[in-house]
Every structure is written in C-alpha cells, then in structure tokens.
Amino acid sequence: MPRLIITVDGKTYNLPDAAVPKLQVQVDRNNAANNTxxxxxxxxxxxxxxxxxxxxxxxxxxxxxxxxxADANAALTAAIAAARDELLAALATP
Known part of the structure; x- marks a missing residue:
C-alpha cells in the first residue's frame, strides 16, 4: 500500500508505509460495524x-x-404518587 502523506497548514507529515495496512484494518472494522x-x-x-x-x-x-x-426520577415519583393515591382510595372504599 502507498505511503500516507498528510498536509496540515502547509506542513507535510509522512506516515510510514507499514502504518497504512494497519490503519486499513481499523477502517475495515469500522466500515463493517457501521455498514459504511x-x-x-x-x-x-x-x-x-x-x-x-x-x-x-x-x-x-x-x-x-x-x-x-432527572426525567426518569420525575416519572418514578409520579408513578409512586399515583400508586399511593390508588391504594389510599381503595382503603376508603367500603
């Protein structure tokens, strides 16, 4: 595989030839995992x-x-209050 050359702000960086196949393995894994x-x-x-x-x-x-x-706690608090109210109402019903 060819050498990987990256240019940032006019400065060129070369990755060794040996890095390219190793990076390609990661790309292939990522593509498979993300269907890309x-x-x-x-x-x-x-x-x-x-x-x-x-x-x-x-x-x-x-x-x-x-x-x-916070949303889950609010929903739980509301559910507990509703259950409490139902149980109290059931006690008051003859």
Whole structure:
C-alpha cells in the first residue's frame, strides 16, 4: 500500500508505509460495524474531526445523561404518587 502523506497548514507529515495496512484494518472494522464504505482518507478525516469535537460531545453526553436521569426520577415519583393515591382510595372504599 502507498505511503500516507498528510498536509496540515502547509506542513507535510509522512506516515510510514507499514502504518497504512494497519490503519486499513481499523477502517475495515469500522466500515463493517457501521455498514459504511469509507476509504482510508475519508475515515481519517472523520476521525480527526471526532477528536476535535470530543470535549464538546462529552459535555453534551453528560448533559443528556443528567436530563434523562432527572426525567426518569420525575416519572418514578409520579408513578409512586399515583400508586399511593390508588391504594389510599381503595382503603376508603367500603
């Protein structure tokens, strides 16, 4: 497989020839897991972008988890109150 050359801000970086097949194994695994057909270059671009947004994504995930927990707790509290009310009403019925 050919050498992988990456240019960032006018500076060129060369990945060794031996790295390309190893990266391709990861690309193939990722494509199989996600039912995609990304070539190596597109896969690298996507994953570098994912690295760039990782802190923001992590914060969003934490926020969503907290909101889901709050929603679940509110639903549980409402269900408990409804069950309590039904049981109390059943006691009052002759």
């Amino acid at each position: 057909a990304l070539p190596l270059g597109d896969w690298l671009a996507l994953h570098l972008q994912e690295v760039a947004i990782a802190p923001e994504l992590s914060a969003a995930i934490d926020s969503l988890r907290k909101q889901q927990e």
